[in-house]
Amino acid sequence: MNTVTLWRPTGPAELALVEESGWTAWPPRLADQPIFYPVLNEDYATRIARDWNVKASGVGFVTRFEIEKVFLDWYDVQQAGGQTILEYWIPAEDLEEFNRHIVGKIEVVAEFR
Template identity: 80%
Template sequence: MTGLRPTTTLWRPTGPEELRLVEELDWRAWPPRLPEQPIFYPVLNEDYAIRIARDWNVKHSGVGFVTRFEVETEFLSRYPVQQAGGQTILELWVPADELDLFNAHIVGKIEVVREFR
């Protein structure tokens, strides 16, 4: 939790192209989705983000990053938690056309917390 508004910590496994776009947005927002990406999915735990960054992003891009960021908790209640696999495989599914609204509720900056090569 940061500041006066209760926040929830989220993670996002990220490849180098998406991370470059986040940097261009001053580490405060996620870039628009590509046409073949109907949802933006941050994950609810660091371990799951690590597995994706290490096992998928590295294989496909040569490098994978785990990012961490805070979002207003009350706002997140509009997105039910999705169990995408086992008990700890938890995501939020944000429709691509709501990403600007989602970004407006990020508190602070998006930070890189892990890197895999």
């Protein structure tokens, strides 16, 4: 099975819900969050966690996980800024299916305060 490595910057509230899932799933989006944004490189995730999540909640985490490539191929990579600012835009209604295609555990790879 081919997988793709993705990263997700997150704050403590979202991370607590990931932990509750046994580190296997992302929580449903809130009503004002129609899109789930995993990113394609650790540097971009680090910048968001360090520069945005810390300001918003006092701590930011960078997570890493694998997802089946065959599932991810249904979505286009979005360039959200510079050449390395790459992410997927997963509609909130697709997140449950997205979670079913995660391979292994979601891991915390960095923490910023």
